[in-house]
Amino acid sequence: MDTIIKSKSNKKKYVLIALPIILIVGYVVFTSATKKRSLTIKRNEISIKSVEDNYFEDFMSFQAKAVPLNSMLINIIEGGSVQEIFVENGDEVSKGQPLAKLYNPNSELAYMQQETAIIEQINNLNKAKLDLRNQELNLSKDLIAIEHDYLDAKNLYDLNKNLFEQEILAKSEWNKTKENFRFQQERMGIIKQSVSKEKQANLVQIGQFNQSIGVMNKSLEILRTNKKNFLVTAPLSGRLSSFEPILGKNYPQNSTIGIIDDRKGYKLVADVDEFYLDRISEKQKGTVIFDNKNIEVQITKVIPEIKNGRFLVELDFISKEKLDLKQGLSFGVKLNLSEKTKTIVVSKGSFNEETNGKWIFVVKGNQAERRAIKLGRENPLYYEVLEGLKPGEKVITSSYKDYKQVEVLNLE
Template sequence: MDTIINRKNKKNKYLLLAVPAFLLLGYFVYAAVTKKRSLTVTKSEITIKTVEKDYFEDFIVFQAKVEPLNSMLLNVIEGGAVQEIFVENGDMVEKGQPLARLYNPNTELNYVTQETSIIEQINNLSKAKLDLRNQELSMAKDLIAIDHDFQDAKNQYDLHEKLYGEEILSKNEWEKTQENFRFQKERKNIIQQSIQKEKQANQIQIAQISQSQAIMYKSLEILRENKKHFLVTAPLAGRLTSFEPVLGKNYQSGDNIGKIDVMNGYKLVAEVDEFYLQRVTVNQKGKIDHKGEMIDVVVTKVIPEIINGRFIVELNFAADKLKLQQGLSFGVRLMLSEKEKTLVMPKGRFTEETSGKWIFVVNGNKAERREIKLGRENPVYHEVLGGLKEGDRVITSGYIDYTDVEILNLE
């Protein structure tokens, strides 16, 4: 009887060979993926600093220029071409002193035309007022004549009344006398009332005319005063700066041609990064180094308008009578908070790549990447809020070549 021999399945054979190979490949892939990337660097290429507890002082440092405490801009009031220049930039000037003269023939002609028109209107109003005065005078003359007629009628009435009582005057004559007296009396009353009303109306018109004339005279005064604006004068005493008009050059009304600095003190003016806008306030104190002496300053004004990423801060000197010169520049150290002891680490370029979220911590000949949390900062220190402890040594130099590295091997 034949014996049945089972044939081995080649597929099972291949499967048994593939499984170990696949597991071995998976191990190498896993090891490659999970292995921390490292890089070897020399210690001379990096900067290592120590985390420590120290007094943290929240402050900023910025440059500020010395400027006069008070200044006034010189603006052209009446536009025109520069005809004469009487002073030079940097001169000390007195209030009202002529600085330059401008001229504009069109504006000058316009002034003459307006002045003629105003004078003509004033004359017309004066004539109207004179006519009203003459009218009152004429009415006064009429009233005198009417009063004279009334007195004659009254005298005749008194006489005829006596004669009629003595039966010397006829009844017909007496009645005529009575009628004439009545007429003259009523006439006088009516004329008096009419004249009184005319006088009241005239007085109102005269008052209105006088008011109009006053306005005209004021306009004429302003017009003549404006003609003087071709002459640019100093509005106050001080030093003339930024004053560079050019003979023959035309300037429009409102153009700035210089500035007058009042020499009664100085202030500091600085442009500060907008990052500190919410942290800089009036009355904050700071210091500057003046000839080796630390001078106190205080913030007096914060102008919050942001221009090119910066805002303006003005500071005054706490000390009086400092001998300063306009244009000098000082480094201002402005205190943002009181001193307090906390965990700090020196600042470095590492934050340019890490944004302060991680850092390399040195342990022997290696440095390992670690997540951290930083708080406030000043030009010297970062405040450490988490991820580090006192005594840790960290690399604070730039990480531009280490962004994908987790371990640094130090040589």
């Protein structure tokens, strides 16, 4: 039986047909894989800036407001309802000047009762002192009478002694005279000793009474001073602010109804982003512009407590020149963080929000190509360029939100 042998020419024919197709497909796949992704945009829709070789000044800027250097709260010491208002918010007042009058009948009645009780106690102590002095007076009278009796007994003793020695006076009468003299002598000694101890005891007791009366008089003085607290007065001279009491409204004890600014000077207070907390410290200097002049300021206090992503900073004016400032006046503070250094810089822009300083579009003619870069410090105007850019090159600094996956931008 004969065997059929296939011709090899058919295989060669298929290979010759398939090979060009494979090469074409491979080329298309290769070019698609290696071709840079591009996008066409309008030139007037983007911001193009030049890379510069310039002085970089590490500084930050923030807004601050002028506030009085010293202020004092106006507190209500004794609660009550507002009966009278003597001044208005914004008025200039002097220390001790009446601002408002309160009325609280219950407190006033309590003060009267306390005052009456203290006065009664003082009167009782004074009466006790008077009783002691009267007692001393009576003892003194008794002592005088006893001394008189002693002198009579002594005179009789001296007289009878002579008579007895002359054998004129009977012995029995002499013995009687001696006994009476001895009795009067001992009696006077005992009474004198008793009077002396009594006076010493009374002296101590009267001292205690006087001390108690002194304390009560101070209490009475404080009580009468507190009664005056229904009249709210200015604690210092200055300008009233936040002073808005309402007639008839009841204010509790120790509540605040206003502020007095002494207007002897001003300081600046600012809310600063927490990002700068580690870079700001006391005694750092900066400038503000006032009356078209640069005025030096210095940080005097940093309050590190973070609230809503911000912290408080206080600054004082270094210049001794008297500035015509007003409360609430706003200033743009430029705070120096380091000395000026010459370096390559690029203008700040929204591009950094998408790139994190790792790449940028560099413009060449009608195209902008993506390039890796490295940025360093920043200030409100510039980024410091560490790697990837040269002075004179142009870059796109506007937002890259729509170009994140693009490598080449065609500019129209």
